[in-house]
Amino acid sequence: MPFDALVLRQHEGKTQAQVESLELDALPAGDVLIKVDYSSLNYKDGLAITGKGKIVRDFPMVPGVDLAGEVVESEADAYPVGSQVILTGWSVGERYWGGYAQYMRVQSKWLVPLPDGLSTREAMILGTAGLTAQLCVQRLQNAGITPDQGPVIVTGASGGVGSLAVSLLAQQGFKVHALSTKAQASAQLKALGAEEVILWADFMQEAPKMLEKSIWAAGVDTVGGDTLAKVLAQTQYNACIAAVGLAQSPALNTSVMPFILRGASLLGVDSVMQPYAQRLAAWEALAKNMAREHLQSVAAEICLAELPEYAEAITEGKIRGRVLVKL
Known part of the structure; x- marks a missing residue:
């Protein structure tokens, strides 16, 4: 049975992305076959598709770090045929074939069940970005941060993780200040719950x-x-900052002063290798806490053929919110 997939190949050292027709026997080994409803476009996907980052090393590769859909063949008791599932992370779309295909065969250990009340479309508007944002909120709450302690800043707030973090924090009662390079995103960020929008050029004057x-x-x-x-x-005493990205730079030129004079904490958050229990708990929290109207407002929907264009745009910082890929 033929199906469409975005396939990356290398030619003369350059990555080329093209929609191809594949057969099921071309898929990698795995104990679950999924009919993919939706995927999404993340910054890492953009780097993989354009070849701007050394994300993919083995070719051919079907990229896409996220997918959601229905199980159509299964050797895994936990996921019988008809189950709706989510896959994010685990190096899928980097080392293993990923979500930019109408069908994908995967390892069941990578999956989580779709939480009650969440559609596969909503799950992929969230995707890795939503999971990451939720993990950040949980890290801050687990560290004892409460809304009455003062304002919370979200940097890169008009991006996927940032915009969803703004919404989730606002839903939890925090006074969110959204930092963005995009003045045109101000209205949307305030609609997501930001109390104030700060332009990056003003923030970084010095x-x-x-x-x-x-x-x-x-x-x-x-x-x-x-x-x-x-x-x-600029942290308060005993402040906590959750760090999840490097869109500006992986370098951090700072001092020990915030840590030893103000007791500040820098909390690293990873969504790729999160254990099953924490991953499932985060998805269930997203299904419960995420404002549905916010999901629709931050999502643009595209098809496979449009991915190369949008991948270029996301690596150049030209994408606001989330890009949903309909399979």
Whole structure:
């Protein structure tokens, strides 16, 4: 049975992405076959498709770090035929074939069941970005951060992780300040629950100092670099910053001052290798806490053939919110 997939191949050292027709026997080994309803486009996917990052090393590759759909063949008792499932992370779309295909065979240990009340479409508007945002909120709450302690900053707020973090934090009662390079995103960010929108050019008028005026009780940083250094310099006493991204830079030129003089904590958050129990709990929390109207407002829907164009755009910082891929 033929089906469509976006396939990456290399030609003369350059990555080429093209929609191809494949047969089921071309799929990798696995104990579950999924009819994919939706996937999504993440920054890492953009790097893989364009070849701008060394994300994929073995070719041919079907990229796409996320997928959601229905099990149509199964050797796994936990996922009988007809089950609806989500897959994010586990190096799928990097080392293993991923979600940009109408059918995909995978390892059942990578899956979580679709939570009650969540559709596969909503699950992929969330995707890795939503899972990551939820894990950030949980890390901050587990560290004892509460809304009455003061404002929370979200950097890269108009991106996928950032916009969903704004919504989730606002739903939990936090006073969210959204930091973005995009002035045109202000109205949408306020609709998601941001109390204030800060333009990056204003925020970064001066290079970060070792310590600055105390402002933030907590934060979610998706960009790294000097932006994260400045956020750390502006922390309140015992503040916590969850770090999840490097869109600006993987480098962090800071000092120990926020940590030893203000007791600040920098909390790393990874969504790729999260154990099953934590992963499932995060998805169930998303199904319970995420405002459905916010999901629709941050999503653009595309097809497989449009992925190369959108992949280029996301690596250039031209995408707002989430990009949903309908299979």
